[in-house]
Each structure stands twice: as structure tokens, then as C-alpha cells.
Amino acid sequence: MQNTNRLYYDNAYLTAFDAKVIALRELDGRCEVALDQSAFYPTSGGQPYDTGTLGGVRVTDVNVEDNVVWHRLDGSLSVGDSVHGEIDWPRRFDHMQQHGGDHVLAGACWELFGGETIGLHLGEEVSSIDMTLPGGRTHLTEEEILRLETLVNERIQRDDPVRCWFPDEEELSHLPLRKKPTVTEHIRIVAFGDYEYVACGGTHPATAGQLGVVKVISCAPARGKMRLTFVAGMRAVKYLQSCALTAQKIAKEVSGDVVNAHEAYLREKEAAKDVRQRLQQSLTEAAVEIAQASGVSLPDGGTLYARHLSFLDRAALLHAASFLVKGGNALALLTCPDKNGCAVIFLRSADRNDDMSLLLRESGARGGGKPDMAQGSAADESVLEKAKEILGAQK
Ligand SMILES: [Zn+2]
Structure with missing residues (x-):
């Protein structure tokens, strides 16, 4: 079957063309056509397919098999039809920017850190390059990422021409x-200025400047390799806009100044931590006082503090219990509200032999622990009355 003459090889900016339908097939209940020539880019080399229309019929997917480009249609055409094709330019140009961004980024990473590209994925929101680095490294430092981004964007701003051609063996x-x-x-070669030469069948902008901006979003290990996630072109502009808006909102909350927002945030965080600690301390002190007032005698002469403390959380409850048994010969059985009903903590002083874990279970609470301290949860604070009964506490 006749190879498709791929018009995008010569002109990546061709958005409309005329062609003849030379073959038709049905796949998964959808009509697919091959043309004598096409400007539609088929999914390949990590760059997704173009969408658009052929003879007014929507093109929903494009693939290449044995040098024949197949256009999947949301409708049908007939062999022999002369059709006018139009591709969705904003989608294609966005792909050209992400794909071009990959070239400049991968080239610079190779030059600076010896990174070898293993795979590329152009996603709907972000794109990623999987790389291997010398010595099996799987990430770059913050400083290395800044150097990489700087070199990439300097090169973009030089706005060198991007050339694509089929060299002979000697030139190659x-x-x-x-x-x-x-x-x-x-073998089709693409060259960005004098710094990126690689074989590629994709679509590229005519000059590097049309990539606009490249921003690395993350750099993390992935299946033993390094994965660089990035955005280019208008996606990078939008990403940076949203970062700036977030930074401005945070700055407004803490200082009104984006440049010093992080220091201001850390100061606020420290101050808030201090307030939280003091508040926790006051609450625990108040809780201890309330619980102390509930103290009753045990048959063996010890003291039992059993109390529901509605304004504490589990961590503070343990703190209060420790305080209550500090004086010795005492048990502290405390509850506070939590998402399962009640958090329960049973604690004994070190000089007693009661089994708190056993008592907790016998009182009807879920959970466990050790003889000296047990914790768990219960439907409500009635577990305290049950425990008091078991212990035979006197009013
Ligand atoms: Zn390319």
C-alpha cells in the first residue's frame, strides 16, 4: 500500500490541506481512512496525535502503521473522495511546544549531567522525561535543577532556528x-541551534524562541530512573501564573511581600506552635484540676480518678493521666471525644499492680496495651462507670 506523504515533515505549520482517500478500514466499529498525503501527526515518539476534520468529519485519533497514516473518523468517507483536511492548531502547537521543550531540556541535561533519555511522555497537563544519570543517580539537587532551567531558558531566548532534514549517510x-x-x-534529524542534534520524526517550532518558557515541576526517582516533569510554552506561563497567585495569597496572609513570604511564614508557624503549646498546657492543667476533684478511694486505699474530659484530645488525655498518677498509689481512667465516640486511656502509677489492659477490656472498651497503661476507644464514657464498678471504688 502507498506510503502516506507526510506534509508535516516539510511544514509543521500547515494547518489545512487537500488529499484523496486511498484506503478505508473498520476498526472497533469506527471508520479509518488512509490518504495520499496528510498533515495530521500520528501518535509517535512520545508526541500525541492531532485532531481536526477531514471533509467535515471529525478526526478522533491518528496512528501510523508501516508508513501509512490512519485517520480514525467520527463518521465515514469513501475511497476516492477528495477531502479537505484541517487540523486543530492550538492542540498541535501546544504539542510542538512540549515536544520542543523536551528536546532542549533533554539536550541540556545530557550536556550538564550526562543524563541519557530513556523515554518521553507528553501528558494532557504535564510532560515527563525518564533518564538515567551516571553512577545510577535518580535525582538532581535543587541547585542542579536551577542550573538546568537557566541553561534551557537562556537557549530558548537565543531564539536559534530549528532545522529538520534527511541527511545522507556521509553527513549523518x-x-x-x-x-x-x-x-x-x-533518518530525519532535528537541530536546535548548535546544541541539540537528534533523530526525530516529530513536529517542531521553527525557532527555539517559540517554546517561550520551560519550567521543571519535579525531579524524582521512578522505577530506578530519574523522572523530570516539566511544562513548556503557554502551559509554563499558566503554571507560573498559578504559582505566583498562590505565593501572593500566602504573602498577603503573612507579610504582603512575596520575596520574604517564606521567612514570614516560618515565623508565623513558630509563633502558632508556641500558642498551641501554651494552650495545650492550660487545657491540661484545667483538666487535671477537674479530674482531681473527681478522686475517690479504692478498697485498697489508693485513689481513683475517673473522668470524661470533653475539651481534650487523645494526646492531651495521656498527658493529664500521667500528671494525675504522678503522686503514686493512683489510677487515672480518662475519656475524651474522638471520631469513634470516645478515646479511652487507663493509666496506673508505677507502684500499683492493677492490669489496665484487662480492666479496659472488661469495661467494654476496644483496644489494649500493657498492665501499666492501656488505650482504645468506646462508644461513650459509660465505660468509666463500668470500670469503677469493677474496681469497687467508694464515693
Ligand atoms: Zn523532535
Whole structure:
């Protein structure tokens, strides 16, 4: 079958064209057509397909098989039809920016850190490059990412031309390719200025400046490799806008100044922590006083403090219980509200032999622990009355 003449090889800016339907097939109940020539980019090399229309019929997917480009239609056409094709330019140009961003980023990462690209994924929101680094490193430091971003954006601002061509074997052997081509014939080379030469069948902007901005979003290990996640072009502008808006909102809350917002935030955080600690301390003191007033005698002469403390949380409850048994010969059985009903803590002083874990279970609470301290949860604070009964406490 006739290979498709791929018009985007010569002109990545071609948005409309005329062609003839030369073949038709049905796949998964959908009509797919092949044309004598097409400007539609088929999914390949990590760059997603173009959408658009053919003869007014919507194109929903494009794939290439054995040099034939197949256009999946949301409708049907017939072999022999002359059709006018139009591709969705904003989608394509966005892909050209992300794909071009990948070239400049991968090239700079190779140059600066010896990073070798293993795979590329252009996503709907962000794109990522999987790389291996010398010595099996799986991430870059913050400082290395800044250097990388700086070099990439300096190169973009130089606005060098981007060229695509099919060199002969002789010329190809002299090109400083970043990586070995994966195909052996009809090798198409893309060159960004004099710093990125690589075999690629994708669509690229005519100059590096059209990439606008490249921003690394994250750099993290992924399946033993390093994954660089990034955005380019208008996506990067939008991303940076949303970062700036968030930073401005935070700055307004803490100081009104974006540049010093982080220091101001840390100061506020420290101050809030201090207030929280003092508040917790006061609450615990108040709780201890209330619980002390509830003290009753045990048959063996010890003191039992059993009390529901509605304004404490589990951590503060333990704190209060420790305080109550500090004087010795005492048990502290405390509850406070939590998401399961009640948090329960049973604690004994070190000089007693009661089994708190057993008592907790016998009182009907869920949970456990050790003889000296047990905790769990209960439907409500009635577990305290039950425990008092078991212990035979006197009013
Ligand atoms: Zn490319």
C-alpha cells in the first residue's frame, strides 16, 4: 500500500490541506481512512496525535502503521473522495511546544549531567522525561535543577532556528547526535541551534524562541530512573501564573511581600506552635484540676480518678493521666471525644499492680496495651462507670 506523504515533515505549520482517500478500514466499529498525503501527526515518539476534520468529519485519533497514516473518523468517507483536511492548531502547537521543550531540556541535561533519555511522555497537563544519570543517580539537587532551567531558558531566548532534514549517510556520520538513531534508513534529524542534534520524526517550532518558557515541576526517582516533569510554552506561563497567585495569597496572609513570604511564614508557624503549646498546657492543667476533684478511694486505699474530659484530645488525655498518677498509689481512667465516640486511656502509677489492659477490656472498651497503661476507644464514657464498678471504688 502507498506510503502516506507526510506534509508535516516539510511544514509543521500547515494547518489545512487537500488529499484523496486511498484506503478505508473498520476498526472497533469506527471508520479509518488512509490518504495520499496528510498533515495530521500520528501518535509517535512520545508526541500525541492531532485532531481536526477531514471533509467535515471529525478526526478522533491518528496512528501510523508501516508508513501509512490512519485517520480514525467520527463518521465515514469513501475511497476516492477528495477531502479537505484541517487540523486543530492550538492542540498541535501546544504539542510542538512540549515536544520542543523536551528536546532542549533533554539536550541540556545530557550536556550538564550526562543524563541519557530513556523515554518521553507528553501528558494532557504535564510532560515527563525518564533518564538515567551516571553512577545510577535518580535525582538532581535543587541547585542542579536551577542550573538546568537557566541553561534551557537562556537557549530558548537565543531564539536559534530549528532545522529538520534527511541527511545522507556521509553527513549523518559527522553530526554530533545526542543519541544513536533507533531507525537505520530515512533518518530525519532535528537541530536546535548548535546544541541539540537528534533523530526525530516529530513536529517542531521553527525557532527555539517559540517554546517561550520551560519550567521543571519535579525531579524524582521512578522505577530506578530519574523522572523530570516539566511544562513548556503557554502551559509554563499558566503554571507560573498559578504559582505566583498562590505565593501572593500566602504573602498577603503573612507579610504582603512575596520575596520574604517564606521567612514570614516560618515565623508565623513558630509563633502558632508556641500558642498551641501554651494552650495545650492550660487545657491540661484545667483538666487535671477537674479530674482531681473527681478522686475517690479504692478498697485498697489508693485513689481513683475517673473522668470524661470533653475539651481534650487523645494526646492531651495521656498527658493529664500521667500528671494525675504522678503522686503514686493512683489510677487515672480518662475519656475524651474522638471520631469513634470516645478515646479511652487507663493509666496506673508505677507502684500499683492493677492490669489496665484487662480492666479496659472488661469495661467494654476496644483496644489494649500493657498492665501499666492501656488505650482504645468506646462508644461513650459509660465505660468509666463500668470500670469503677469493677474496681469497687467508694464515693
Ligand atoms: Zn523532535
